[in-house]
Amino acid sequence: MAPLTREEVAKHTSDEGLWTIVDHKVYDVSDFQDAHPGGSVVLRQFAGKDATQAFYNLHRHEVLEQYSKLCVGTIEGETPEVIDPQVGDLSSVPYGEALWLTPQFTSPYYNSAHRSLRKAMRTFVETHIKPEAQEKEESGEYISQELIDKMAEANILAMRMGPGKHLHNRKLLDGAIDGKDFDFFSDLIINQELVRANARGFQDGNMAGMSISLSVIIQWANDEELKKRVTEEVFSGQKKICLAVTEAFAGSDVAGIQTTAKLSDDGSHYIVNGTKKWISNAVWSDYFVTGCRTDGGFSVLLVEKQEGVNTRTIRTSYSAAAATSFIEFDNVKVPAKNLLGKEKQGFTVIMSNFNHERWMIVCWVCQWNRTVLEECLKWTNQRMVFGKPLVSQPVIRQKLARMITLVESAQAWLEQITYQMNHMSYQDQAKHLSGPIALLKTYSTRCSQEIADDATNMFGGRGLTATGMGKVIEHFQRVYKFDAILGGAEEVMNDLGVRQAMRFMPNSKL
Numbered sequence: 393m394a395p396l397t398r399e400e401v402a403k404h405t406s407d408e409g410l411w412t413i414v415d416h417k418v419y420d421v422s423d424f425q426d427a428h429p430g431g432s433v434v435l436r437q438f439a440g441k442d443a444t445q446a447f448y449n450l451h452r453h454e455v456l457e458q459y460s461k462l463c464v465g466t467i468e469g470e471t472p473e474v475i476d477p478q479v480g481d482l483s484s485v486p487y488g489e490a491l492w493l494t495p496q497f498t499s500p501y502y503n504s505a506h507r508s509l510r511k512a513m514r515t516f517v518e519t520h521i522k523p524e525a526q527e528k529e530e531s532g533e534y535i536s537q538e539l540i541d542k543m544a545e546a547n548i549l550a551m552r553m554g555p556g557k558h559l560h561n562r563k564l565l566d567g568a569i570d571g572k573d574f575d576f577f578s579d580l581i582i583n584q585e586l587v588r589a590n591a592r593g594f595q596d597g598n599m600a601g602m603s604i605s606l607s608v609i610i611q612w613a614n615d616e617e618l619k620k621r622v623t624e625e626v627f628s629g630q631k632k633i634c635l636a637v638t639e640a641f642a643g644s645d646v647a648g649i650q651t652t653a654k655l656s657d658d659g660s661h662y663i664v665n666g667t668k669k670w671i672s673n674a675v676w677s678d679y680f681v682t683g684c685r686t687d688g689g690f691s692v693l694l695v696e697k698q699e700g701v702n703t704r705t706i707r708t709s710y711s712a713a714a715a716t717s718f719i720e721f722d723n724v725k726v727p728a729k730n731l732l733g734k735e736k737q738g739f740t741v742i743m744s745n746f747n748h749e750r751w752m753i754v755c756w757v758c759q760w761n762r763t764v765l766e767e768c769l770k771w772t773n774q775r776m777v778f779g780k781p782l783v784s785q786p787v788i789r790q791k792l793a794r795m796i797t798l799v800e801s802a803q804a805w806l807e808q809i810t811y812q813m814n815h816m817s818y819q820d821q822a823k824h825l826s827g828p829i830a831l832l833k834t835y836s837t838r839c840s841q842e843i844a845d846d847a848t849n850m851f852g853g854r855g856l857t858a859t860g861m862g863k864v865i866e867h868f869q870r871v872y873k874f875d876a877i878l879g880g881a882e883e884v885m886n887d888l889g890v891r892q893a894m895r896f897m898p899n900s901k902l
C-alpha cells in the first residue's frame with residue numbers, strides 16, 4: 393500500500409471517498425457507513441480527520457483487525473503505535489499475566505518446559521478453541537467433534553487428567569513438554585490457558601465432564617480392561633464421559649443421594665434407579681460415573697449409555713453450550729465389575745476426586761479474575777472522561793488497587809498449594825490439602841464477586857452490554873457465580889476447611 397499524506401486524506405470527505413485515520417493508518421469507510429454499528433453520522437464527522445482518540449474511546453482494538461480490509465494505507469513517515477497482539481503472545485498490560493510470565497520477575501515454581509507448554513497451549517486456544525467458543529457461547533450449540541478430535545490429537549484431553557503415567561508415551565502439544573515432566577504446574581497452565589477463550593458456558597461444554605470423571609476411572613477402576621478401554625476411548629475423543637453425583641435431592645450433601653444400585657442375587661450386576669441433576673455434558677455422554685446408594689452404604693459405578701438412561705438439558709443462566717443435563721436411570725443393568733473403588737466406600741472415591749476438581753476450578757477462577765482486571769486496566773487507560781483518562785480519577789485507582797491485590801493473592805496461594813500437590817501422594821493430598829483447596833475456592837470466588845461488581849461499575853452501561861468494549865465484563869458479572877456453586881458451595885467449602893484444620897488441632901489446652 394502506498395504511503396498517504398494527511399493533506400490527501402483531508403480531501404476525502406464525500407460519500408464516494410470517506411476516509412478517516414486511526415493510529416496512523418487510513419481507512420476508507422465509504423461503503424461501511426450503512427453497516428457501521430455506531431451509525432454513519434459519526435463517521436462523516438470524522439471524514440478526512442484523525443479519529444484515533446475517538447475510536448479507542450469506543451472500540452476494542454480487535455475491531456480494526458476484523459475490518460483490516462478497509463485500510464488503504466499508512467500516513468507517510470508515521471508508524472502505528474498501538475500494539476497488535478499476535479497469536480500466542482503474552483499480554484503487555486501490567487498484571488495482565490501471572491507474575492511468573494512477567495519478564496522482570498522470576499519464580500521458583502516454573503521451568504522452561506512450563507514456558508514452552510504455556511506458549512503452545514495459548515496458541516492452540518487462540519487458534520482453535522476461542523473462535524468456536526465465542527460462536528457457540530452465543531448460539532448455545534455444543535462443541536464440535538472436529539475440535540474434540542484436534543484436542544485429542546494434541547493430547548490436550550489426556551493432559552486434562554493431570555500428571556501421571558497416562559502421559560508418558562504421548563506427544564503433548566507437538567512435543568511442547570515431555571509427559572514425564574508434566575506436573576501440577578503444567579496442569580495449572582493447561583487449565584488457566586483454556587479460560588482465555590472467555591466463554592464460561594462453553595468452557596464447561598468443552599469436556600469439563602471428562603475432566604472431573606475420567607480421573608475416577610483412572611484412580612479407582614477395579615477392572616483393568618475396563619479402565620484401559622474407557623480411558624483410550626475418551627482420550628481419543630471417540631467417547632464422552634461425565635460425573636453424575638448431584639441430584640435434586642442432594643447437592644453438596646452427597647450423603648443425601650437417593651439413586652439406588654441393587655446387586656443381583658448372583659452378584660453379577662446392579663440395577664440402577666434414580667435421577668441426577670446439573671450434570672455437565674451428560675446429554676452427549678456415553679459413560680456416567682454415578683454415585684449410588686447400595687445395600688447399607690454409598691458406592692460409585694460406571695454406567696454405560698443404554699436403554700433406560702435418559703437425558704435432557706436444563707436451562708441455566710449461562711450458555712446452553714455447557715450441556716448442563718438432567719438424567720434418569722430407569723432399571724439400568726450395570727455389570728458388577730463396573731464398581732469403582734469398593735462398595736460402601738464411594739464417599740472416599742468422590743471426596744478424593746473433588747480435590748482435583750476444586751483445585752481446577754480455582755485455576756479457572758484466578759484466570760477469569762485476572763482477565764477482568766486486565767480489561768479494567770485497558771479500559772480505564774483508554775476511556776476519556778472529563779478530558780482525562782478514567783484512570784486519572786483517584787476512586788478508580790482505589791478500585792484497581794483492590795482488584796490487583798485480590799488477583800495476586802489468590803494466584804500466590806494457588807501456586808503454593810500446587811507446589812504441595814507436586815510433593816504429595818494422591819492420598820496425602822486428600823488428607824492435607826482438601827481443607828486449604830476448599831478455603832481457596834471460596835476465597836477466589838469471593839474475589840470474583842468484588843471484581844465483577846467493581847468492573848461493572850467502571851464500565852457502566854457497557855458492563856451490561858453483550859457486544860463491544862464491555863463484553864467480557866458483561867459476561868463475567870453474569871457467570872462468575874457458577875464457580876461459587878460448582879464443586880461445592882462457598883459456605884460448605886469454608887466449613888470443610890475449618891473442620892479439616894480442627895482434625896489436626898493438638899489436644900492441649902492453650
Ligand code: HEM
Nearest residue numbers: 412419421429430434435438443446447450455459859860
Ligand atoms: C475504521 C473505522 C471504524 C470501524 C471499522 C468501526 C467499527 C465499529 C464496530 C464493529 C462497532 C460495534 C462494536 C461492537 O459492539 O462490537 C462500532 C461501534 C461504534 N462506533 Fe465505530 N468504527 C469505526 C470508526 C468510528 C469512528 C471514527 C467513530 C466516531 C466517534 C465511531 C463511533 C462508533 C460508535 C459511537 C459506536 C457504538 C459504540 C457503543 O455503543 O459503545 N466509529 N464501530
